[in-house]
Each structure stands twice: as C-alpha cells, then as structure tokens.
Amino acid sequence: MQTKTFRELVSLQKAQRLCRQRLGNHRVDTERLSLQEAVGRGLSVAVSVRTPLPHFPRAIRDGYAVRARDTFSASPTNPVVLQLTDTVHIGHAPDFVVKPGQAAQIPTGGMLPAGADAVVMVEYTDPMSADQVQIFRPAAPGQYVQQVGEDIPQNEQALAPGAVLGPAEIALLSALGETEVEVYRRPRVGIISTGDEIVAPQHEPIPVQTRDANAYGLAAACRDNGSEPILFGIVRDDADELLSTAGAALGNCDLLLISGGSSAGTQDITRQVLAELTMDEVFIDGIALRPGKPTIVAAHDEKLIFGLPGHPVSALIVFHRLVRPVIGWLIGTEVHDPTQIAQVTRNIPSEAGLTEYVRVKLRRDGDQLWAQPIFGKSASLSTLAQTDGFIEIATGIEGLIEGEQTPVILWR
Amino acid sequence: MQTKTFRELVSLQKAQRLCRQRLGNHRVDTERLSLQEAVGRGLSVAVSVRTPLPHFPRAIRDGYAVRARDTFSASPTNPVVLQLTDTVHIGHAPDFVVKPGQAAQIPTGGMLPAGADAVVMVEYTDPMSADQVQIFRPAAPGQYVQQVGEDIPQNEQALAPGAVLGPAEIALLSALGETEVEVYRRPRVGIISTGDEIVAPQHEPIPVQTRDANAYGLAAACRDNGSEPILFGIVRDDADELLSTAGAALGNCDLLLISGGSSAGTQDITRQVLAELTMDEVFIDGIALRPGKPTIVAAHDEKLIFGLPGHPVSALIVFHRLVRPVIGWLIGTEVHDPTQIAQVTRNIPSEAGLTEYVRVKLRRDGDQLWAQPIFGKSASLSTLAQTDGFIEIATGIEGLIEGEQTPVILWR
Numbered sequence: 001m002q003t004k005t006f007r008e009l010v011s012l013q014k015a016q017r018l019c020r021q022r023l024g025n026h027r028v029d030t031e032r033l034s035l036q037e038a039v040g041r042g043l044s045v046a047v048s049v050r051t052p053l054p055h056f057p058r059a060i061r062d063g064y065a066v067r068a069r070d071t072f073s074a075s076p077t078n079p080v081v082l083q084l085t086d087t088v089h090i091g092h093a094p095d096f097v098v099k100p101g102q103a104a105q106i107p108t109g110g111m112l113p114a115g116a117d118a119v120v121m122v123e124y125t126d127p128m129s130a131d132q133v134q135i136f137r138p139a140a141p142g143q144y145v146q147q148v149g150e151d152i153p154q155n156e157q158a159l160a161p162g163a164v165l166g167p168a169e170i171a172l173l174s175a176l177g178e179t180e181v182e183v184y185r186r187p188r189v190g191i192i193s194t195g196d197e198i199v200a201p202q203h204e205p206i207p208v209q210t211r212d213a214n215a216y217g218l219a220a221a222c223r224d225n226g227s228e229p230i231l232f233g234i235v236r237d238d239a240d241e242l243l244s245t246a247g248a249a250l251g252n253c254d255l256l257l258i259s260g261g262s263s264a265g266t267q268d269i270t271r272q273v274l275a276e277l278t279m280d281e282v283f284i285d286g287i288a289l290r291p292g293k294p295t296i297v298a299a300h301d302e303k304l305i306f307g308l309p310g311h312p313v314s315a316l317i318v319f320h321r322l323v324r325p326v327i328g329w330l331i332g333t334e335v336h337d338p339t340q341i342a343q344v345t346r347n348i349p350s351e352a353g354l355t356e357y358v359r360v361k362l363r364r365d366g367d368q369l370w371a372q373p374i375f376g377k378s379a380s381l382s383t384l385a386q387t388d389g390f391i392e393i394a395t396g397i398e399g400l401i402e403g404e405q406t407p408v409i410l411w412r
Numbered sequence: 413m414q415t416k417t418f419r420e421l422v423s424l425q426k427a428q429r430l431c432r433q434r435l436g437n438h439r440v441d442t443e444r445l446s447l448q449e450a451v452g453r454g455l456s457v458a459v460s461v462r463t464p465l466p467h468f469p470r471a472i473r474d475g476y477a478v479r480a481r482d483t484f485s486a487s488p489t490n491p492v493v494l495q496l497t498d499t500v501h502i503g504h505a506p507d508f509v510v511k512p513g514q515a516a517q518i519p520t521g522g523m524l525p526a527g528a529d530a531v532v533m534v535e536y537t538d539p540m541s542a543d544q545v546q547i548f549r550p551a552a553p554g555q556y557v558q559q560v561g562e563d564i565p566q567n568e569q570a571l572a573p574g575a576v577l578g579p580a581e582i583a584l585l586s587a588l589g590e591t592e593v594e595v596y597r598r599p600r601v602g603i604i605s606t607g608d609e610i611v612a613p614q615h616e617p618i619p620v621q622t623r624d625a626n627a628y629g630l631a632a633a634c635r636d637n638g639s640e641p642i643l644f645g646i647v648r649d650d651a652d653e654l655l656s657t658a659g660a661a662l663g664n665c666d667l668l669l670i671s672g673g674s675s676a677g678t679q680d681i682t683r684q685v686l687a688e689l690t691m692d693e694v695f696i697d698g699i700a701l702r703p704g705k706p707t708i709v710a711a712h713d714e715k716l717i718f719g720l721p722g723h724p725v726s727a728l729i730v731f732h733r734l735v736r737p738v739i740g741w742l743i744g745t746e747v748h749d750p751t752q753i754a755q756v757t758r759n760i761p762s763e764a765g766l767t768e769y770v771r772v773k774l775r776r777d778g779d780q781l782w783a784q785p786i787f788g789k790s791a792s793l794s795t796l797a798q799t800d801g802f803i804e805i806a807t808g809i810e811g812l813i814e815g816e817q818t819p820v821i822l823w824r
Contacts, residue, residue, distance in 0.1 A: 168797045171724040
C-alpha cells in the first residue's frame with residue numbers, strides 16, 4: 001500500500017462498479033410487515049391496485065353538481081338559473097338524480113349524483129332562494145369531478161419493487177388498503193474493530209491505548225441507512241484471531257466491516273485474512289480517495305467484506321461513498337446523497353488524480369449558505385463532529401474557487 | 413377560508429416564526445441512553461472532554477522517531493545517519509529513551525518515546541543495516557506527532573446541547589469514553605384523522621367512503637424525523653367528538669396533528685374545536701402556500717395543534733415545511749432539508765404572491781440530474797409516490813425557466 005500511487009489505484013466509481021458486479025442480483029430475504037413497521041424499508045414486490053382510486057366519482061371542489069350542458073350559456077351578466085333539489089352529504093350516497101335544469105349542493109369529496117356530470121365552484125354561483133341557484137360560468141363536462149380510477153386505475157402498478165417506503169409511499173399504500181407489505185429485511189452488517197492499541201469506549205485507556213471510535217460510529221451509520229449493525233468487538237493484531245472472529249461474523253451477516261488499526265501492520269493482517277477467508281483475491285486493494293485510500297474489499301459468495309481505514313474520518317467517508325450504496329443494493333434500491341448547495345468560503349486546491357473529500361461546516365448568512373472547509377488530519381475527531389458534511393472533489397478537477405456553488409454531502 | 417386571497421394570508425416564513433414564538437424555549441424531557449440507542453437523538457447538555465485526545469503523544473505516520481535537531485542537515489544527497497536502537501510497538505509504552513544521534517522505528521499510532529520530538533516518514537529513510545538508518549529529509553520539531561490534547565484538549569466542550577447524534581458525533585463520544593448520554597426523548601406527535609367519509613385503511617370502503625391515507629403517511633413522516641407518532645384514529649365531522657378526542661390526545665402528546673377531511677365543513681369544525689380546546693385564537697388561519705393553504709395552527713400552553721389539509725399531498729408538504737422544523741425545535745435543533753440540485757425539464761410558471769410546491773421526479777442522464785415536474789391535483793396519490801420530492805418556488809419568484817438549476821427537496 002505504502003508504495004502505490006493514486007494513479008495505480010481504482011477510482012471510487014470503479015470500486016462501486018466492482019462491488020455491484022460481485023453482488024449481482026443478490027438481495028437479502030424478505031419479511032411481511034405492517035405499514036407502521038415498514039417505514040424506511042425497501043419493497044420486494046410490486047404492489048398493484050385492487051380498488052381503483054377513487055372508487056366512486058367525486059367532487060373536488062365545494063359547489064353544485066350540475067349537468068354541464070345546462071350551464072353552457074352561463075355568463076356573469078347572464079347567469080343560468082337551476083332548480084336546487086337536493087344536497088349531497090359527505091360519506092352518504094346520493095339517493096336522487098339530477099335532472100335537466102336541476103342542481104344539487106355538493107361538498108368536496110362528495111359522491112357525484114346520477115345525472116350530474118360536472119361541478120360548478122361555489123364562487124361562481126349565487127343561491128337566489130332555498131330552491132334556486134344562479135350559475136355564472138359554464139362548466140365543461142367532467143369539470144371538478146374526479147372519475148373512477150382517475151388517480152390510479154385498477155390493476156395498475158402503484159409501486160415498483162425496490163421502492164423505499166417513505167411517507168408518500170405509506171400514504172399511497174394506506175389509500176389502497178395495503179396494510180401489510182412484503183419488504184426486504186434490514187441487511188445485517190457485522191462490525192469488527194482491530195488493533196493492539198484499541199480498547200472499548202467504556203474502558204479507561206492506559207497510556208498507549210486508544211478508545212475505539214469506529215465500532216459505534218459505523219454502527220450509527222448503519223442504523224442511519226436502514227441496516228442492522230452487529231458488533232463483534234475488538235480483535236488484536238493477530239491473523240488467527242481475526243480469521244476466527246471474521247469467519248463467525250460472516251455466518252451471521254450480509255456484509256462485514258473490519259476497521260483497521262492505524263498502522264500499516266494491521267492493514268496487512270486484514271488483507272491476509274480476507275484473502276484466506278474468501279479463498280479469493282482481495283478484488284479492491286486501495287482506492288484513489290483522500291481520505292480513504294487504504295480500503296480493501298473481498299467477497300465471500302455474495303457477502304462483501306470491507307477492510308476500512310482505521311481513522312474514524314476515513315472510515316466514515318468510505319462507509320458513506322462505498323458501503324452505503326451496497327446496503328441499498330442489497331434491498332434493491334439506489335441511495336440518494338443528502339445534499340445542501342453552498343458557496344465555499346475560500347479556494348480549495350485538490351490533486352487531479354484522485355477523489356478528494358474536504359470536510360466543511362455550514363453557516364447561513366441571510367439567504368446564502370456558506371461552506372467553510374475544516375482542514376484537519378483524518379485522525380482528528382474534533383473536526384469530524386464540528387462539520388456538517390463534506391465536499392467531494394472528483395478526479396480530474398483541480399479544486400474549487402472561493403465563492404463557487406458546490407454540493408455539500410451531509411453526514412446524515 | 414374560501415374567500416381569503418393568498419395576499420391576506422401569512423407567508424410560510426411568518427408561520428414558522430409564529431410557531432417558534434409560541435414554543436419559546438420549551439423542550440421535551442430528557443432521558444439517559446447508551447450510544448447505541450442514542451443514534452439520531454438531540455443532545456440535551458454539553459459534553460466536555462474528561463480525557464484529552466490523544467492522551468499520549470503519538471506518531472501519525474509509519475517511520476522513525478527522532479530528535480528533530482539531529483535531522484536538520486539531512487538532504488537526499490547528504491543523508492544523516494542515525495543509530496537504530498529500538499522499536500516502538502503499537503499498544504505498548506516504549507521503555508527506552510531516544511538519545512542524540514539515535515532513532516527508533518515507530519508505527520502510526522505508536523507512542524512517541526521519551527527524547528524523540530518528531531517522526532520521519534519511512535519513505536524518506538533507508539535502513540543501512542540492522543542498527544543504522546539513513547534520513548533524507550530534515551524533520552521539524554513535532555512533525556508527524558500528535559501531541560496530548562492536540563485533537564481535543566481536556567475540559568474543552570466537545571459537543572454543544574442540541575447536537576444531533578449522527579455517526580460523526582457517536583464516533584467522537586466513543587473516543588471520549590462517553591458511552592451514555594443525556595438526550596431529549598422523542599417528541600410524541602398525536603395524529604387524528606377527521607371526516608365522515610374516511611375509513612381506516614384496513615377497511616373495505618363502501619362507495620362514498622375513502623380510506624385514510626393521512627394517518628399512516630403522517631406517522632411515517634414523524635418516524636422519519638425522530639418523533640414518535642401516536643394514532644388516535646378517525647373522528648367523524650362532529651365538534652363534540654373531535655373536542656373529546658383531541659383533548660385526550662393533547663394530554664399524551666407534545667404536538668397534535670389533525671388532518672382535515674376534504675370539505676370546507678370539516679375545516680370549520682377543526683377551527684372551532686381548536687379555538688375551544690386552547691381557549692385561545694387560532695393564531696395561524698391559512699398560509700400562502702399551494703398546496704397547503706387551508707392550514708390552521710393553535711397552541712395549548714406549549715403544545716402546538718395543527719389542522720392540516722385533508723389531501724395527502726398537501727398534508728405531507730405542510731408537515732415537511734412547518735411541522736418538521738417544530739419537531740426539531742422541541743429537541744433544540746435546526747433541521748436541514750434533504751436536497752438534490754437538478755435542472756428543470758421545462759418552464760414552471762408560478763404565482764408571485766405565494767410559496768408554491770411543484771412535485772418532481774428525478775432522472776439521471778449521465779452527469780446531469782433532471783427534475784421533471786409532475787402536475788397533478790393535490791388529491792392525487794399516484795403522483796405523490798411517483799415523485800422524489802418537490803421544488804419550492806418562493807413568494808416573489810414568478811417561476812423557473814427550462815434548464816434552470818434548482819434545489820429539489822426530497823420527501824425524505
């Protein structure tokens with residue numbers, strides 16, 4: 001690793017493609033959940049419409065149900081007068097017919113009575129008496145009426161497999177009466193920390209020891225992205241111990257993250273263990289990213305195993321750019337980056353041969369959002385939590401100019 | 413409502429300000445959680461640093477620990493030769509001193525031995541023998557050494573109250589050994605649906621009835637935003653019934669959402685009940701939004717009660733723009749909008765006197781992201797789930813031009 005230049009490493013895009021190829025069409029299992037439980041999950045099958053929406057013709061304005069033909073000559077100066085016969089009530093089927101020359105009062109959501117084919121908005125009417133109403137505008141047939149199936153026709157596909165069930169999808173499924181859905185279970189992500197110097201966060205470190213920041217940090221990132229983290233603790237820099245822990249973890253997980261200690265020695269052990277565990281090559285060995293370069297990836301069947309850099313900043317950035325999409329693919333979806341557009345507060349130089357991440361703090365000044373770069377070592381935890389996200393400066397771009405508008409990818 | 417023009421209504425910004433004023437400094441209670449449970453929560457107190465980070469001087473590169481002064485004359489053509497005495501091992505305190513003219517091998521993360529004050533990267537060295545190493549570059553004192561407290565000094569504030577605990581914050585807290593934190597509990601949001609025509613999603617509606625899309629849709633939005641929805645079912649268009657259900661709900665919630673039926677009649681009942689319940693005026697009665705205009709807000713002590721429009725599209729948009737920030741304020745945080753920048757595929761006209769929301773579908777074409785407006789009635793559920801988010805066209809802007817870059821606010 002030490003000797004590879006960025007030019008010899010795969011790009012982030014290529015690394016993503018390689019991971020995707022290894023996964024192929026593999027998905028995690030599915031389970032059947034209630035709509036309340038299914039929030040944020042990925043749908044595993046298409047949902048088709050059993051009852052059309054709406055399933056009766058309904059008014060979409062408050063006003064009068066009329067026969068459109070009766071209103072064709074209406075104008076503000078020469079209104080049509082219709083006989084007011086009945087009232088439609090919300091939730092009740094009208095038991096009358098609107099005959100030529102008649103109108104019935106109707107509220108939004110009310111069922112259009114037989115005979116009527118349009119609704120005139122109340123604003124363009126004037127009741128002359130209890131049984132007569134003036135109409136000041138002609139109504140086209142079908143005006144302000146939502147026909148049966150107009151929103152969603154019967155048998156149409158309402159949602160495709162892979163749809164992530166957010167508020168909009170849940171609202172739609174509720175309206176369709178689909179109160180249970182088949183979704184992918186949460187991918188299980190195993191997390192192992194390595195390094196002779198690493199102790200669990202709840203331990204008081206003696207000098208030379210460092211508390212593990214990666215296990216809980218990565219677990220939080222997993223939860224934020226709809227997966228279920230499973231922590232397998234801290235393994236010393238020992239190939240046998242790592243092989244045994246990683247092997248056991250693989251049996252229980254869809255994906256395994258091994259965050260390296262800080263030294264090159266730990267990375268070497270992880271590389272060796274991954275090769276042994278998968279009886280295969282490590283298919284990604286370093287990525288042209290900064291930070292994040294010493295990332296390695298291997299696959300055991302369809303289970304990807306990531307050797308992540310030890311520095312928390314690097315580990316979380318690689319999680320965001322590479323592991324996060326993989327979690328999405330396991331449930332058949334594409335992930336979006338949560339982004340804010342901001343103006344950079346100063347020039348940011350970058351090397352052209354790699355994808356570079358610059359952490360930034362967002363600051364609002366009136367209507368303008370500013371992104372202030374925080375240049376800290378990737379070992380620096382203080383800068384991590386001070387920042388709101390990062391700017392991705394792609395390969396081939398030499399940097400950003402002060403005042404340039406650029407997307408800031410938020411940590412969450 | 414029917415007769416108010418957009419010009420007579422408060423703007424979204426003013427509505428947000430009014431809600432914030434009513435809340436004042438009110439926050440929900442706090443609870444103590446483990447780091448694993450605290451993901452996504454808002455911190456209620458500042459966290460200060462008990463152990464500085466790092467708590468021992470450590471190398472941040474693989475190389476040789478040296479006394480910087482010894483290397484000042486080093487150059488590629490005229491290297492300095494140092495005596496190689498010892499090796500620092502990760503996780504072990506060095507039990508030796510680097511004396512003048514000496515160097516010790518050290519890995520990244522290793523503790524700097526006494527005597528040494530800098531690290532020379534392995535790339536700029538060449539071991540001549542088992543006990544001699546050539547140094548080709550001078551090292552400044554402190555080079556590649558992270559000093560005690562350099563990342564975060566002792567007693568410094570690591571996180572401020574209101575910080576939302578994402579992966580970065582959780583990683584930082586792990587490193588600091590703060591494995592339990594005081595966070596705000598999830599705000600409890602009561603949800604009531606109203607309307608004589610509304611039936612629960614699990615029921616087969618007879619003609620004239622409509623399944624409730626709002627309760628589960630809003631509940632999903634609540635979950636997406638770190639709050640706990642509590643469903644109080646469907647109430648008919650009856651003021652007494654709504655008053656009793658809303659009163660009971662208020663006792664159990666921090667915030668109450670009443671989604672109206674589709675008709676003006678239902679809205680009138682909600683307005684009347686809110687005024688009675690709060691013994692106060694409805695302080696927001698209509699907002700210059702489209703969709704979302706018939707939104708009303710009242711307050712009972714510090715509990716805000718929202719009367720949301722009945723159409724699911726409108727209800728979810730008002731949730732996103734008004735309720736979501738309020739949930740954030742209840743836990744002391746500001747919410748970000750999840751945004752993607754896209755080019756609009758066509759001209760989008762808009763009225764200048766109101767904030768308008770246009771639902772869009774995102775489509776990637778090479779490097780370019782396109783936002784295609786989906787114009788559907790706000791009663792349309794099909795367009796809701798087809799779209800990825802919406803464009804907010806602010807008051808005073810007359811629309812967007814084809815090809816214009818604009819932020820798309822994602823549903824989630």
